[in-house]
Amino acid sequence: MAKGKYLEWVSEQGLLMIEGWARDGLTDAQISKNMGISRSTLNEWKKKYPDISDTLKRSKEVVDREVENSLLKRALGMVTKTTTYKMVKVDDDVLKVKRERYxxxxxxxxxDLSKKELLMAAIEAVPTYEQIPITENEVELAPDTSAAIFWLKNRKPDAYRDQSFKELNEAQAEKARADVRKATAEAEIKEAEAKAINGDDEMEDDGFIAAIDHSMSEVWTDETED
Incomplete structure (x- = not known):
């Protein structure tokens, strides 16, 4: 069982590496591979060494919470900020002071480092150019329906099952069809009235009355069904 190897991973450095992998969203199988051990060995270590188990659990809870918060923001809609930067050359005198201080x-x-090595380190740490913020823009993201459905199905499964959404969609579709039938019936009535007013010979009185009765019966049926 990788005898003695566990000492490397219960050390401060080893636990930090495990914590980082867990926060990055890696699974136990992926983490055990990075550690150079089998998944079964990691499971045994989690039972035997609380530091490893606690580190994995704590780090994964942090990631879960971050994902949960992100999903909630996306479901409700959110405002994001973007900043535009410009690369500007640092004044020579300012650059010299910063590098000397570093x-x-x-x-x-x-x-133990030589003068050249120290100078190279200062140049690398204090670059000649620096980023200067120019503009900051706010972008409003509308609520995401898919994120909202996913959230509700997982947080309130009893109230928001797939069947519930299916029934809701069917009800909305039926209402849309009823609205179309109602609009068509109203259009037929207006057309019949217009022909009657204009004295259209093709539309007899009985036919006019029958057309109105037919259209009104469709409207009445839709309204009673709602």
Missing amino acids: LNSYKLEHP
């Missing part, structure tokens, strides 16, 4: 501090931590 070099002096870095030299105390690395006394």
Whole structure:
């Protein structure tokens, strides 16, 4: 069971690596592969060494909470901010002061480095150009229906099953069809009235009355069904 190898992973550095992988969303199988052990060995270590088990659990809970919050924001709609930056050359005098300050501090931590190595470290740490924010824009994202449905189905499964959404969609579709039938009937009535007013010979009185009765019966049927 990777005898002795567990010591590497119960150390501070090892636990930090495990925590990072868990926060990145890796599964136990992927984490065990990164550790160079089998999934079964990791399961045994989780039972035997609380530090490993607690680290995995704590880190995964953090990720779950972050995903949950993101999903909720997407379902409700949200405002995102984007910032545009411009690369600007640092003034020579300012750059010199910043690099000298960094070099002096870095030299105390690395006394064995040569002057050239210290200078290269300062140049790398304090670049010649820096980002300057130019504009900040706000973009409003409308509520995401798919995210809302996913949230409700998982948070309130008793009230929002697939069948519930199916019934809701069918009811909305039937209402739309009823609205179309009602609009068609009203159009037929208006057409019949217009012909009667214009004295259209093709439309006899009995035919006019029958057309209105037929249209009104369809409207009445739709309304009573609702």
